[in-house]
Amino acid sequence: MQMTMSPTARLILAAVIALLALAAPYVIYPVFLMKALCFALFACAFNLLIGYVGLLSFGHAAYFGMAAYITAYSVKAWGWPTEIGILAGTAVAAVMGVVVGVLAIRRHGIYFAMITLALAQMVYFFCLQAKFTGGEDGIQAVPRRPLLGVLDITDNHVLYYVVLAIFVAAFAVIYRTIHSPFGQVLKAIRENETRAVSLGYRVERYKLMALTLSAALAGLAGSTKAIVFQLASLTDVQWQMSGEVVLMTLVGGMGTIFGPVVGAFVIVGMQNYLAEAGEWVLVIQGVIFVVVVLAFRRGIVGELAPRLARLVRPGAQATDTPQPARLTSDAR
Amino acid sequence: MFELLGIPPQALFGQLLLGLINGAFYALLSLGLAVIFGLLNVINFIHGAQYMMGAFVAWMLLNWAGIGFWPALLIAPVVVAITGIVIERLLLRRLYHLDHLYGLLLTFGIAIIIEGLFRYRFGSSGQPYDNPLPGGHNLGFMYLPNYRGLVVVASLLICFGTWFVIERTRLGSYLRAATENPTLVRAFGINVPRMITLTYGFGVGLAALAGVMAAPIYQVSPLMGSNLIIVVFAVVVIGGMGSIMGSIVAGFGLGVIEGLTKVFYPEASNTVIFVIMAIVLLIKPAGLFGTPR
Numbered sequence: 001m002q003m004t005m006s007p008t009a010r011l012i013l014a015a016v017i018a019l020l021a022l023a024a025p026y027v028i029y030p031v032f033l034m035k036a037l038c039f040a041l042f043a044c045a046f047n048l049l050i051g052y053v054g055l056l057s058f059g060h061a062a063y064f065g066m067a068a069y070i071t072a073y074s075v076k077a078w079g080w081p082t083e084i085g086i087l088a089g090t091a092v093a094a095v096m097g098v099v100v101g102v103l104a105i106r107r108h109g110i111y112f113a114m115i116t117l118a119l120a121q122m123v124y125f126f127c128l129q130a131k132f133t134g135g136e137d138g139i140q141a142v143p144r145r146p147l148l149g150v151l152d153i154t155d156n157h158v159l160y161y162v163v164l165a166i167f168v169a170a171f172a173v174i175y176r177t178i179h180s181p182f183g184q185v186l187k188a189i190r191e192n193e194t195r196a197v198s199l200g201y202r203v204e205r206y207k208l209m210a211l212t213l214s215a216a217l218a219g220l221a222g223s224t225k226a227i228v229f230q231l232a233s234l235t236d237v238q239w240q241m242s243g244e245v246v247l248m249t250l251v252g253g254m255g256t257i258f259g260p261v262v263g264a265f266v267i268v269g270m271q272n273y274l275a276e277a278g279e280w281v282l283v284i285q286g287v288i289f290v291v292v293v294l295a296f297r298r299g300i301v302g303e304l305a306p307r308l309a310r311l312v313r314p315g316a317q318a319t320d321t322p323q324p325a326r327l328t329s330d331a332r
Numbered sequence: 333m334f335e336l337l338g339i340p341p342q343a344l345f346g347q348l349l350l351g352l353i354n355g356a357f358y359a360l361l362s363l364g365l366a367v368i369f370g371l372l373n374v375i376n377f378i379h380g381a382q383y384m385m386g387a388f389v390a391w392m393l394l395n396w397a398g399i400g401f402w403p404a405l406l407i408a409p410v411v412v413a414i415t416g417i418v419i420e421r422l423l424l425r426r427l428y429h430l431d432h433l434y435g436l437l438l439t440f441g442i443a444i445i446i447e448g449l450f451r452y453r454f455g456s457s458g459q460p461y462d463n464p465l466p467g468g469h470n471l472g473f474m475y476l477p478n479y480r481g482l483v484v485v486a487s488l489l490i491c492f493g494t495w496f497v498i499e500r501t502r503l504g505s506y507l508r509a510a511t512e513n514p515t516l517v518r519a520f521g522i523n524v525p526r527m528i529t530l531t532y533g534f535g536v537g538l539a540a541l542a543g544v545m546a547a548p549i550y551q552v553s554p555l556m557g558s559n560l561i562i563v564v565f566a567v568v569v570i571g572g573m574g575s576i577m578g579s580i581v582a583g584f585g586l587g588v589i590e591g592l593t594k595v596f597y598p599e600a601s602n603t604v605i606f607v608i609m610a611i612v613l614l615i616k617p618a619g620l621f622g623t624p625r
Binding site (some may be wrong): 056103104106107109110111113114115117118119121122125126128129239243246250278279280281282283285286287288289290293294297 | 375423426427430431432433434436437438440441442443444445446447448449451452558562563565566568569573599602603606607609610613614617
């Protein structure tokens, strides 16, 4: 965590989180946990762009949904092993990220958001019309083949630990990226792009790499989701899905490492809890959007982390508190 | 009758007219977006919802109060514009000092709320709205329904009227000046915050007016706006955001291209505008009529 904390406290916290994650499926319905983990990974991938490069992508559903389709189709129709299917979905999402990046990175701020949204809508129409996606039905009953040929993942408890492992691995990749020299350049671009250019960084190339990584991880989340729910459908590529991942990240805290995870659990939990409420879920999500944008722009983690840090080490000035997500200011 | 590339002229001109009508709505909506963006620096994601509200207010006036199409053409935009002004005063105004992306996120949230409420009340299916101007003319090569012809003409008049007001009148020059440098314009004694509010109301009113005009052509449905707004975003990117004329030309032009695609290669009709957007971004990233900043 970014807050100032003694190594021992850090270790204890990590141990507690690890124990909770390992014990969770015996307390909470594992399918819910897997769904939350998939969306947490999706939100973390999205946060890599908005939180650390300052690019608001409004089309992340395209990578998520397309990867889900690719995985579901290759596993079901071609009989590919599960792990190859997931890799294929992730790879396709990465390629899409490169294509979208080459087009969208030419514009900044609001334009970037609009262009990614429009390109994602194009992907949606493609999925609506293409034969292999199964149209309105989607691809259903995707088989859960044994992982690596040995691990039986038809058992939800086993699959939970697989999903957890995927999530932790991807989260580690994101963590390393953010804390690498590459991540520092990304933050520099977020803070002051002109300056980064004048320092000799090829900003466009960095943005493209970040977008590709983010798209690939969003794809990994979609592919995993397709295996968990044995389903890929149009819901996954719709613009509402892009909006949902924005909401999760916003609620949890843009530009914080754990924020998107918290946000994903909150929103998925809410959807689960309110499943009966039908259209009201949409309205409530909209209200949360408005309230967070107006009053809690730093999100749950962004608001709580500095206070928690002061609680753990009273008197210490929180020097490394999470930045409130500063978006690029050259939005025109 | 002559044939063109194996396409019967009835089908060709029919789709061309449909394209022109779609284009009329693209132009009206992207014009409103451009006017709002010019002064507020906010991409108004609620625009699609406000278009839908315009259509629904007209529908409610007809079914609940017995007020017909022609009065609704005036009443509905005013009603929706007032709700827009309330939104601007209470919510949007708080975000002007922040990054513009927050304005996009806020309006996105409001759009979901409005759409959710209408879906809760009216369901997802469409409601019919009677054609106020039945009949049509046979032009020899095609049949032109009166109302559809009127929509195209009215949209052109509104678009060029707005262009004239903004580019050629004193009021428009105030607006353009406030876009460039609001502080200086305030120093000249012009109430810029009020101008911003009224501009937002005007842009929203345009969207609602488009909604009323769309009601007899398309079904009045809670989803009619959200499906349209993303296409309009692409139109805006193609035309170039800064330009009023750009949004008008791009709106009509892309509507026609979409209509022609339906004739010659129907599979691509949904995606052709996005493909054009991608090409324009490669060749001229600022948009066809935009100026690079």
